[in-house]
Amino acid sequence: MIQRWSPAVVGPPVGQYSHLATAPAGHELLFVSGQIGARPDGSMPADAESQSRLAHENLAALLAEAGGGPEHLVKLFTMVAGTEHLPAVRAGRAGLFEQWFPDKDWPAHSLIVVAGLAAPHILIEVEAVAAIPRR
Numbered sequence: 001m002i003q004r005w006s007p008a009v010v011g012p013p014v015g016q017y018s019h020l021a022t023a024p025a026g027h028e029l030l031f032v033s034g035q036i037g038a039r040p041d042g043s044m045p046a047d048a049e050s051q052s053r054l055a056h057e058n059l060a061a062l063l064a065e066a067g068g069g070p071e072h073l074v075k076l077f078t079m080v081a082g083t084e085h086l087p088a089v090r091a092g093r094a095g096l097f098e099q100w101f102p103d104k105d106w107p108a109h110s111l112i113v114v115a116g117l118a119a120p121h122i123l124i125e126v127e128a129v130a131a132i133p134r135r
Contacts, residue, residue, distance in 0.1 A: 002027075002074060002131055004105050015090075016097055017109035021074045023131030030066050030132050034079070034125040035059045036117070048085035048123040052092025055126045060096075068132040070100035073107040075129040079114050085123050086113070092124075 004018035013019060023029060035058040037051025038044045045051055063069050080089050097106075107128075117125050 002072065004107060017106045021108045023074055027131035027133055030130040032059060032062055032128040034127040036122050036125050044121060048088035049092040051123050052089040055124050056093050056096050059126055059128055063130055066132055067135055068130055072130040072132050073128055074131050076107055076109040077127045078111040079117060079125045081114055081117050081123045083113050089124050
């Protein structure tokens with residue numbers, strides 16, 4: 001089982017993440033490229049909340065394809081194109097995070113605000129590292 005924790009040697013997390021996470025023996029690390037809020041046909045909603053929800057749903061779909069799920073996430077890295085989109089990005093993942101981590105055992109996570117992503121209409125990108133049990 002993945003172990004996640006936030007020791008008192010540093011300040012508490014300021015969001016939905018843990019400071020540390022370890023992957024146990026018998027797991028393979030899966031590195032997931034940045035996911036954007038695009039549908040399988042390539043179309044994208046214009047708003048950051050919908051893009052956030054879709055990016056996280058895409059991440060979950062890729063984890064399932066590899067034999068895992070959100071419970072196997074060790075580390076997330078989120079890029080947001082502008083501080084004005086932060087509340088919507090957080091709202092877009094809120095319901096999913098409640099389902100994925102009902103005990104609030106969050107993966108490690110970093111979030112940065114960037115001037116832009118690969119195209120002007122992309123408002124969020126999420127990449128991940130997961131530890132999938134060996135098959």
